[in-house]
Amino acid sequence: MTEKIEIKIPDIGDFAEVEVIEVLVAEGDVVKAEDGLLTLESDKATMEIPSPIAGKVLSVSVNVGDMIAEGSVVAMVEPSAVDHSISAQQAPEDKPEATAEISAEQVASESNEGEQDEADSQFSPPRSLPEKVQQTSDIPHASPAIRRFARELGADLTQIAGSGAKGRIKKEDVQKWVKKTLSAPAESKGAGIPPIPEVDFSRFGEVENIPLSRIKKLSGPHLQRAWLNIPHVTQHEEADITELEAFRKSLKEEAEKEGIKVTLLAFVLKIMVGALKKFPEFNASLAADGESLILKKYFNIGIAVDTPQGLVVPVIKEVDRKTIFELAKEMGEMSERAREAKLSPAELQGGCMSISSLGGIGGTGFTPIVNAPEVAILGIARAKMQPVWNGEEFEPRLMLPLSLSYDHRAIDGADGARFCAYLAKAFADMRRLAL
Numbered sequence: 001m002t003e004k005i006e007i008k009i010p011d012i013g014d015f016a017e018v019e020v021i022e023v024l025v026a027e028g029d030v031v032k033a034e035d036g037l038l039t040l041e042s043d044k045a046t047m048e049i050p051s052p053i054a055g056k057v058l059s060v061s062v063n064v065g066d067m068i069a070e071g072s073v074v075a076m077v078e079p080s081a082v083d084h085s086i087s088a089q090q091a092p093e094d095k096p097e098a099t100a101e102i103s104a105e106q107v108a109s110e111s112n113e114g115e116q117d118e119a120d121s122q123f124s125p126p127r128s129l130p131e132k133v134q135q136t137s138d139i140p141h142a143s144p145a146i147r148r149f150a151r152e153l154g155a156d157l158t159q160i161a162g163s164g165a166k167g168r169i170k171k172e173d174v175q176k177w178v179k180k181t182l183s184a185p186a187e188s189k190g191a192g193i194p195p196i197p198e199v200d201f202s203r204f205g206e207v208e209n210i211p212l213s214r215i216k217k218l219s220g221p222h223l224q225r226a227w228l229n230i231p232h233v234t235q236h237e238e239a240d241i242t243e244l245e246a247f248r249k250s251l252k253e254e255a256e257k258e259g260i261k262v263t264l265l266a267f268v269l270k271i272m273v274g275a276l277k278k279f280p281e282f283n284a285s286l287a288a289d290g291e292s293l294i295l296k297k298y299f300n301i302g303i304a305v306d307t308p309q310g311l312v313v314p315v316i317k318e319v320d321r322k323t324i325f326e327l328a329k330e331m332g333e334m335s336e337r338a339r340e341a342k343l344s345p346a347e348l349q350g351g352c353m354s355i356s357s358l359g360g361i362g363g364t365g366f367t368p369i370v371n372a373p374e375v376a377i378l379g380i381a382r383a384k385m386q387p388v389w390n391g392e393e394f395e396p397r398l399m400l401p402l403s404l405s406y407d408h409r410a411i412d413g414a415d416g417a418r419f420c421a422y423l424a425k426a427f428a429d430m431r432r433l434a435l
Contacts (some may be wrong), residue, residue, distance in 0.1 A: 004058060007051060007074045017067040022143050029057045037074055039143035048144040055079040142169035150174050215310035226372040231408040234367045237420035239427035241383060242398045265357055266328040271426045273299045273320045274433040279419050283352045285373040286410055293410055302354035303331060305338040312338050313371060315351040365401045375410040379403035
């Protein structure tokens with residue numbers, strides 16, 4: 001003969017009757033001990049009635065909207081084998097009382113079930129627990145079962161509009177909110193920054209819609225992530241390259257014999273290696289947990305290349321082991337492949353630090369965006385002749401504007417200034433690299 005156990009309403013405190021606002025099980029459902037059966041609500045508090053045993057629900061005796069009291073039969077359950085020793089009369093003694101006020105200890109106990117999920121969730125705001133917690137209009141109207149379900153999904157109940165009676169949040173409301181959040185455009189996520197409102201520009205005049213290139217579609221989200229996640233600082237400096245430029249021009253004839261064009265960037269690469277050796281924290285990346293720096297013992301430097309499709313950053317590998325002529329030749333070949341969209345994925349990876357040069361176009365300075373997971377990037381603008389005081393008189397000097405952006409989590413301002421000062425001295429006299 002099948003054993004049946006009646007599940008009854010336990011002591012509900014001072015309330016003669018309370019309303020059933022949610023039935024969580026149906027005939028045929030299999031429940032575990034402590035699984036919720038239904039949710040009750042008084043004028044001030046909500047409580048969930050759990051099953052004292054594990055088993056199969058044979059029948060449910062209540063409906064949403066019913067007014068029930070202590071001792072009312074909730075459901076008939078056939079216990080599973082492991083729970084045959086548990087009687088229905090024992091269960092109510094272990095059930096919490098529903099009172100007008102819920103203590104902080106009770107709330108904390110309930111929230112502990114989803115504490116880890118909440119910590120990992122990008123949607124759940126931090127909680128604070130007062131000494132007494134009362135259900136007010138400021139608290140989302142949802143049953144404990146729905147609150148637990150929302151915690152498991154990382155859903156913020158304060159952002160969800162309930163479709164149930166009196167604005168009560170139902171399971172379907174949570175599911176719809178999560179689905180909508182996950183399908184929202186990427187730019188509206190992350191830091192919680194709302195997207196820019198869409199504007200119909202044709203109202204103001206003639207327009208043309210031009211699709212973004214594939215490179216811009218790929219690089220755009222990467223740049224946005226870097227800008228949102230990295231606390232950028234940009235340090236500006238000027239370097240005297242008068243002698244360096246004269247030396248570069250003196251190499252022109254020799255370079256042409258080998259079919260090479262030596263640009264200033266080849267020298268910038270060698271100077272950059274010297275700076276990275278002097279300041280290893282720039283040749284690093286932050287660990288994923290943000291607790292340490294990963295120092296790199298190799299010297300691969302990315303060079304931003306302007307192409308018809310958009311900006312790409314090929315990486316020159318082992319810069320410290322190559323001569324000026326070798327670097328000039330490799331940069332020329334790699335830039336050509338970049339413009340023809342023939343770079344391999346491997347040629348775009350493994351950089352330690354990047355260089356963005358706008359000197360061929362113009363400008364006096366700019367704020368380059370750090371190419372994460374790198375921690376710094378050097379921007380170079382157009383060099384120009386300026387009168388510089390030498391201690392006795394002004395003399396014309398060719399000055400190169402430098403703009404160093406760095407991740408302030410990894411690099412302090414003083415270190416950024418020292419790095420720039422080192423670069424300026426090295427540009428002024430490359431013999432310093434031998435020191």
